[in-house]
Amino acid sequence: MENVISTEKCRNSIKALEDAMYVIGGKWTLRVIIALKDGHTRFNDIQRTIDGISAKVLSSVLKDLEENGFVKRKVDIGVPVVVEYELLSYAETLQEVLSALVSWGEMHREKVIRKQEELV
Amino acid sequence: MENVISTEKCRNSIKALEDAMYVIGGKWTLRVIIALKDGHTRFNDIQRTIDGISAKVLSSVLKDLEENGFVKRKVDIGVPVVVEYELLSYAETLQEVLSALVSWGEMHREKVIRKQEELV
DNA sequence: TCATTTACTAACCTAAAGGTTACTACTTAC
DNA sequence: GTAAGTAGTAACCTTTAGGTTAGTAAATGA
Numbered sequence: 001m002e003n004v005i006s007t008e009k010c011r012n013s014i015k016a017l018e019d020a021m022y023v024i025g026g027k028w029t030l031r032v033i034i035a036l037k038d039g040h041t042r043f044n045d046i047q048r049t050i051d052g053i054s055a056k057v058l059s060s061v062l063k064d065l066e067e068n069g070f071v072k073r074k075v076d077i078g079v080p081v082v083v084e085y086e087l088l089s090y091a092e093t094l095q096e097v098l099s100a101l102v103s104w105g106e107m108h109r110e111k112v113i114r115k116q117e118e119l120v
Numbered sequence: 121m122e123n124v125i126s127t128e129k130c131r132n133s134i135k136a137l138e139d140a141m142y143v144i145g146g147k148w149t150l151r152v153i154i155a156l157k158d159g160h161t162r163f164n165d166i167q168r169t170i171d172g173i174s175a176k177v178l179s180s181v182l183k184d185l186e187e188n189g190f191v192k193r194k195v196d197i198g199v200p201v202v203v204e205y206e207l208l209s210y211a212e213t214l215q216e217v218l219s220a221l222v223s224w225g226e227m228h229r230e231k232v233i234r235k236q237e238e239l240v
Numbered sequence: 241t242c243a244t245t246t247a248c249t250a251a252c253c254t255a256a257a258g259g260t261t262a263c264t265a266c267t268t269a270c
Numbered sequence: 271g272t273a274a275g276t277a278g279t280a281a282c283c284t285t286t287a288g289g290t291t292a293g294t295a296a297a298t299g300a
Contacts (some may be wrong), residue, residue: 010158012226013222013226014151014154014231015225016221016222016223016224016225016226016228017151017218017221017225018225019148019224019225019229019276020221020222020224020225020228021145021147021150021221023227023228024143025145026257026258027257027258028258030137030141031134031137038130042276042277043276043277044275044277044278045174054258054259054260055277055278055279056258056259056260056278056279056280057257057258057259058278059227059277059278060257060258061278064283066157071229079266079274080266080267080268080275080276080277081266081277082276082277083276083277083278085202085236090231093224093228094224096220096223096224097217097220097221097224098137100216100217100220100221101136101137101140101141101217101220102133102136102140103136103216104136104140104213104214104216104217105135105136105137105138105139106132106133106136107213108136108139108140108143108213109135109139110244111189111210120215132249146287146288147287147288148288162246162247163246163247163248164245164246164247164248167247174288174289174290175247175248175249175288176248176249176250176288176289176290177288177289178248179247179249180287180288198247199296199297200246200247200296200297200298201247201296202246202247203246203248230268235241
C-alpha cells in the first residue's frame with residue numbers, strides 16, 4: 001500500500017517535472033522572461049536585447065507567455081499604436097527555478113573548464 | 121563601469137542558464153537520471169521503467185550522461201556480458217534544480233486546474 | 241524447438257521547433 | 271524623397287530531436 005502511494009507520488013513528480021520543462025524548456029522562453037524582468041517592455045526593444053531571436057519566434061514566445069499567465073499584453077491605441085508587455089507577478093514564481101538553473105550552470109561550466117585544463 | 125560589470129555578470133548568468141538547459145533540457149534526460157536514482161542500473165531495466173522511451177534514445181541519453189560526468193558505464197565481461205550504469209555523485213548536484221522544477225510544476229498544475237474550474 | 245532476454249546499433253522516417261525573407265501601413269527623422 | 275522605426279504576420283525552408291523497425295549473437299526458459 002505504501003508502495004502504491006509512493007509510486008503515485010513519484011508519477012506526480014515526474015508529471016510536474018515534464019510540465020515545467022514543457023513551459024520553460026523552449027530555447028528562448030527564459031531569455032524573454034529575463035529581458036522583460038530587466039525592464040524591456042516593447043517588442044523591438046526586447047528583440048534587440050536578445051541576440052539572435054527573430055521576430056517570428058519572439059512573437060510566438062510572447063503569445064505562449066501570455067497564455068501561461070506570465071505576461072500581459074497592453075495595447076495603447078494612439079498614433080502610433082504602442083504595445084507593451086508587462087511581466088505579471090506569476091513570473092516571480094519562477095525565481096527559484098531560474099536561480100537553481102543559473103547556479104548549477106555556473107558550477108558546471110567551472111567543472112568543464114577545470115577538466116579541459118587537466119587535459120593540457 | 122558598474123554597468124559594464126553588471127551586464128557582464130548578466131551575460132554570464134544567461135550563458136549558465138543556457139548551458140544548464142542544454143545539458144538537462146532533453147525530453148528524457150531527467151527521467152533517466154531519476155530512474156538511475158531509483159536503483160535501476162541495467163539497460164533494459166531502465167527502459168522498462170521509463171514508459172515510452174526507445175532503445176535508441178535511451179542509448180544516446182546514457183552516452184550524454186556519461187560524457188557529462190553523471191554516469192559511469194561498467195561492463196562485466198562474462199557470459200552473458202552484463203552492463204551496469206552507475207549514477208556518480210556529480211548527479212547529486214542537480215538536486216536543487218530537480219526539486220525546484222518539480223515543485224514549480226506542481227504549483228503550476230494546480231493553478232491550471234483552478235483556472236479550468238473557474239471556466240465551468 | 242521456439243520464444244525470450246541481454247545490450248545495444250543501423251537505417252530510415254516524422255514532426256515540430258526554429259530560421260529566413262519579404263511584406264504590411266503609418267510616422268518621424270535626415 | 272528616402273531611410274528607419276513601429277509591431278508584427280505569411281510563406282517558406284532547414285535542422286534535429288526523437289520515433290520506428292529490424293537485426294545482432296549467445297544463453298536461458300517452456
